[in-house]
Amino acid sequence: MNSNIFLTASFxxxxxxxxxxxxxxxxxIKFSLYSPVPNHExxxxxxxxxSKVGWFTLTGAIIGLVTGFGxxxxxxxxxNLTLGGKPPVTLxxxxxxxxxxxxxxxxxxxxxxxIIKGKFPSYKKFPGYKPDxxxxxxxxxxxxxxxxxxSLKEKxxxxxxxxxxxx
Amino acid sequence: xxxxxxxxxxxxxxSTLTPxxxxxxxxxxxxxxxxxxxxxxxxxxxxxxLGVAGIRHPVMWGVFITNFVFWVxxxxxxxxxxxxxxxxxxxxxxxxxxxxxxxxVFAVATAxxxxxxxxxxxxxxxxxxxxxxxxxxxxxxxxxxxxxxxAITTYLTVSATFFLIGLVPDIAAAREKSTGxxxxxxxILSFGWHGTQEQWLHYSRAYLFFAALxxxxxxxxxxxxxxxxxxxxxxxxxxxxxxxxxxxxxxxSGLALVITLLIPLRKIFKVEKLITINNFENMAKVIxxxxxxxxxxxxxxxxxxxxSGNPYELAxxxxxxxGDYALAFWIxxxxxxxxxxxxxxxxxxxxxxxxxxISILINVGMWFERYVIIVTSLAHDFLPAAWGNxxxxxxxxxxxxxxxxxxxxxFFLFAKFLPSISITExxxxxxxxxxxxxxE
Numbered sequence: 001m002n003s004n005i006f007l008t009a010s011f012x013x014x015x016x017x018x019x020x021x022x023x024x025x026x027x028x029i030k031f032s033l034y035s036p037v038p039n040h041e042x043x044x045x046x047x048x049x050x051s052k053v054g055w056f057t058l059t060g061a062i063i064g065l066v067t068g069f070g071x072x073x074x075x076x077x078x079x080n081l082t083l084g085g086k087p088p089v090t091l092x093x094x095x096x097x098x099x100x101x102x103x104x105x106x107x108x109x110x111x112x113x114x115i116i117k118g119k120f121p122s123y124k125k126f127p128g129y130k131p132d133x134x135x136x137x138x139x140x141x142x143x144x145x146x147x148x149x150x151s152l153k154e155k156x157x158x159x160x161x162x163x164x165x166x167x
Numbered sequence: 168x169x170x171x172x173x174x175x176x177x178x179x180x181x182s183t184l185t186p187x188x189x190x191x192x193x194x195x196x197x198x199x200x201x202x203x204x205x206x207x208x209x210x211x212x213x214x215x216x217l218g219v220a221g222i223r224h225p226v227m228w229g230v231f232i233t234n235f236v237f238w239v240x241x242x243x244x245x246x247x248x249x250x251x252x253x254x255x256x257x258x259x260x261x262x263x264x265x266x267x268x269x270x271x272v273f274a275v276a277t278a279x280x281x282x283x284x285x286x287x288x289x290x291x292x293x294x295x296x297x298x299x300x301x302x303x304x305x306x307x308x309x310x311x312x313x314x315x316x317x318a319i320t321t322y323l324t325v326s327a328t329f330f331l332i333g334l335v336p337d338i339a340a341a342r343e344k345s346t347g348x349x350x351x352x353x354x355i356l357s358f359g360w361h362g363t364q365e366q367w368l369h370y371s372r373a374y375l376f377f378a379a380l381x382x383x384x385x386x387x388x389x390x391x392x393x394x395x396x397x398x399x400x401x402x403x404x405x406x407x408x409x410x411x412x413x414x415x416x417x418x419x420s421g422l423a424l425v426i427t428l429l430i431p432l433r434k435i436f437k438v439e440k441l442i443t444i445n446n447f448e449n450m451a452k453v454i455x456x457x458x459x460x461x462x463x464x465x466x467x468x469x470x471x472x473x474x475s476g477n478p479y480e481l482a483x484x485x486x487x488x489x490g491d492y493a494l495a496f497w498i499x500x501x502x503x504x505x506x507x508x509x510x511x512x513x514x515x516x517x518x519x520x521x522x523x524x525i526s527i528l529i530n531v532g533m534w535f536e537r538y539v540i541i542v543t544s545l546a547h548d549f550l551p552a553a554w555g556n557x558x559x560x561x562x563x564x565x566x567x568x569x570x571x572x573x574x575x576x577x578f579f580l581f582a583k584f585l586p587s588i589s590i591t592e593x594x595x596x597x598x599x600x601x602x603x604x605x606x607e
Contacts, residue, residue, distance in 0.1 A: 033364040036173060036340070037594045038371045046364055051372035057380070071297060075305035083309055093309040096391060097317060103384045104321040107377060111328055114373040118366050121358035129361050131343035134336070136173035 005146055007153065008128035009161035010137045014039060016160030017138045021045040023159060024140070029152075031142040034126075034133035042138075053113040060109020061102045068101025069094055128167060137162070171440060173594050180337075180590045181344050183436045187583050198576040205569010209284055212562050217287050219562045226545040226557035231285040234567055236537040237420070238278030238574075239319065239392050240413070243385055244421025245271025246326060247453075249333070250381035259449045261592040262441045265337075266432065267425045268330045269587070273577040274421075275323045277570050282316075284566060311394040318391040325384055329377045335360050335370075337586040352584075389417045396540065402479040403487070403544035406471065412464040419457035419503065420533035422450050426526040430519055432582060441588055444517050451516040454507055454529065461536075462504025479549060487543045491556055495535045496543075502532020 011017040018041060024031050025047070035042060072094040080088050114120065128141025140161075144152060153164055171179075212219050222229040245267040252260040283289050295316050297306055306313045339360035342353035360366060393413035396404040406412075426447060433442045472484040487496050506528050509515040515525065547554050559567075581587065 034362045035364065035367065036336075036362055037591055038367045042364070043368070048364065048368055051369045053369050053372040054376060057376045061380075072308040075297060076308060078303070078305060083307060086309060090309060093314070096314045096387070097308050099383075099387060100314075100317045100321045100391075103380050103387075104324060107325045107328060107380050110373050110376045110380070111332070114332070114369055118369040118373075120360075120366075123354070123359050126361045126363065134340045134343055134360070134362050135177045 003146055004143050005149065006128040006141055006143055006167040007149055007156075008130065008139055008141045008165045008167065009156040010130065010132060010139050010163045010165075011160060012137055012162055013160060014041065014138070017140070018042065018045045020140060020156060020159040020161065023155065024142070029142060029144075031140050032126075032128070034129060034139040034141070036134050036136060036138070051117060053110060053117055056113025056116075057106050057110045060112070061106035063109075064101040064103070064105025065098050067105065068098035071101070072097045128165070130165070171597060173597065176441070176593050176597070177340055177344075177590055179438060179441060180586050180588045180593070181341055183438065183587060184341060184345070184349075184583065184585075191579070191583060195576060195579045198572045198579065201572030202569050202576055203572075205566050205572055208562055208565040208569065212284075212566070213289060219560065221558055221560045221563060223555075223557075225548060225553055225555050226542055228285075228541050228545060229557055230538070230559040230563040230567060231281050233534065233537045233541055234570060235278050235281035235285070236392055236413075236541070237534050238274045238281070238570070239322075239389060240417035240420045240533065240537075241424050242271040242274040242278065242322070242326070242421065243389055243414070243417035244425055245269075245274070246329075246381050246385040247418050247421070248425070249329065250378040250385065253378045254382060257449075258596060259446055261596055262438075262443075262588050263425065263429060263446050263450075264592070265333065265589045266429060266582075266587050267421075268326070268333065269578065269581045269585075270421075270425060270428060272323070272327050272330050273574050273581070274424075275319065275326060276577070277574045279319060279323060280570060280573070311391065311398045314391050315395055318388045322384060322388045325377075325381055329381055332370075332374065332377065333589065334585060336362065337590045340590050341586060386414055389414045396544075401544050401548055402477070403483040403540065406468065408464060408467065408471070412461070415457045415460035415464065416503070416533060416536060419454060419461055419507075420530055422454050422457070423526040423529035423533070426450055426454075426522050427530065428578065430523050432587065436582075436587070438588060441593060444519075447519070447522050448513075448516045451510045451522060454526075455510040458504050458507030458510075458529075462500075465500060465504060483544060483547055486547050487539060490543070490547070492539060492543050492546075495539050499532050499535040499539050502528045503536060506532075 009020070011020065021033070021042070022045060025045075033042070033046065069091075073089050076088045076090075082088065086093075127143070128139065130137070130139060133139040140156075142152065149166070156164060220229065220231070222231070245264075248260050248267040249264040249271070253264070283292050286292055295306055295313065306316075308314070334356070335358055338353050339357040339362065342350060342357050345353055390410035390413065393409035397406055397409035399405060429442060429447075433439060469484055472480045475481075487493070506525055509521070509525060515521045542557050546556050
């Protein structure tokens with residue numbers, strides 16, 4: 001039988017990991033990567049598109065700004081009452097309300113963006129994941145055909161993988 | 168720290184989460200009891216009316232509002248360390264920011280209780296929020312008190328979210344090393360974090376934006392708190408320097424409390440390798456700066472009072488330094504702007520006993536600063552016929568102690584059940600490409 005299996009290689013050296021990433025990219029092999037810390041060099045080697053979470057932040061912040069000013073203006077206009085010698089709709093004090101809503105909605109939208117883009121929370125099993133990958137090891141997990149395992153395993157070992165697992 | 172491996176950091180921080188000893192429960196139980204006692208006194212006050220507190224005409228803002236401003240101020244340094252210093256890429260923040268951030272969240276929660284406690288009819292507290300109601304009434308958004316409600320709720324929401332998001336990768340690390348109910352607890356709280364590259368990509372981005380949003384927020388919150396005073400026309404309050412003066416004071420007191428909490432925490436958890444003297448020295452340097460700003464503000468207030476030519480303004484400032492509350496005033500001056508000057512000398516910045524003593528003195532001083540500002544201005548405003556002094560009653564003192572119980576209970580629970588030092592960020596401090604990440 002020639003079924004798909006997950007081959008996972010663990011690395012403890014970033015330079016070796018980056019070489020392995022470069023090799024897999026050059027061979028157009030798809031893989032997922034686990035790492036205990038964020039690292040710019042790994043990110044560069046992976047060539048990922050930058051995160052779109054910022055667009056959520058921007059949208060949320062703009063909605064917040066409009067909501068804050070809108071709320072203050074609308075509610076003040078309900079009663080045409082002069083307070084403290086100021087006209088009912090006074091933009092300068094409303095700046096504080098607008099500002100706080102900008103931050104509040106911006107932050108909540110960032111959270112929403114993180115949940116949507118990062119697919120949180122997800123309690124499903126991550127194929128190839130090992131507990132060491134949140135501690136001190138970097139892991140590369142590849143879904144491949146059974147007959148390709150040996151050649152890839154050798155290659156990854158020669159690139160410096162410490163342990164190799166199958167699933 | 169450079170001699171540590173990833174595994175060492177992991178083990179060191181997670182060793183703080185081992186099941187606690189008996190004396191831990193005794194301590195937490197004691198603080199919880201203090202909190203419960205404080206709440207019982209509040210209940211007594213609700214049932215019998217605000218008259219049992221010392222606030223009465225003309226001093227309608229007393230210890231409750233003093234505590235409110237004090238706790239909001241305490242919160243500020245946490246965000247300074249976690250967000251502002253994050254944007255500046257200050258590496259010394261990394262091992263201390265988690266505890267500072269936890270302190271922020273708990274301090275804002277504590278502060279948030281005080282406006283409620285201060286209300287005569289706390290059961291209608293929701294009237295302050297803007298919602299459509301049968302009376303067709305809306306809050307007055309020109310009032311700094313309403314601005315304050317919005318600023319504080321925003322601050323609590325944003326800082327709690329920021330705190331929880333920062334915890335996620337660390338909780339995943341704790342999940343892998345725990346068993347039983349703790350494993351379940353950490354599994355749920357880790358939200359399925361596995362450190363995949365996609366997760367890191369979006370996470371790092373979101374974290375950056377959170378820091379960028381929290382930075383202006385923290386400055387705005389204490390400015391808005393200061394406008395509770397500055398936007399009224401009471402002598403001693405009506406001042407344009409209040410916003411920067413309050414923000415500097417907030418960071419001053421907050422950093423002092425971070426030092427007060429971290430010195431015992433570091434000793435109990437034996438994490439001297441992670442929280443070093445360098446961390447404390449840097450905090451002491453920032454305290455020196457904020458102490459100088461606060462001291463300058465104290466001095467310039469007198470200059471403004473004299474130069475304005477306003478007799479009411481000048482009278483209140485003369486009375487502050489020499490009247491019924493002179494003791495509180497001089498405690499404030501000495502503790503906030505004179506004692507911190509010792510930090511000019513390296514010995515005081517690097518000796519833990521001195522750091523602890525001076526940081527506690529600063530906290531005492533900063534509490535008295537708020538007390539002096541609030542009480543003296545109200546006690547002697549315009550007409551001598553309407554003057555009157557204020558002293559807190561046992562009810563106010565009891566509730567104040569209860570709020571310390573609340574804060575310390577939360578902090579102790581946090582220290583034992585969540586990683587009080589950021590595992591991920593400390594790992595980032597270890598140079599990756601220079602050596603293997605584990606000892607081979």
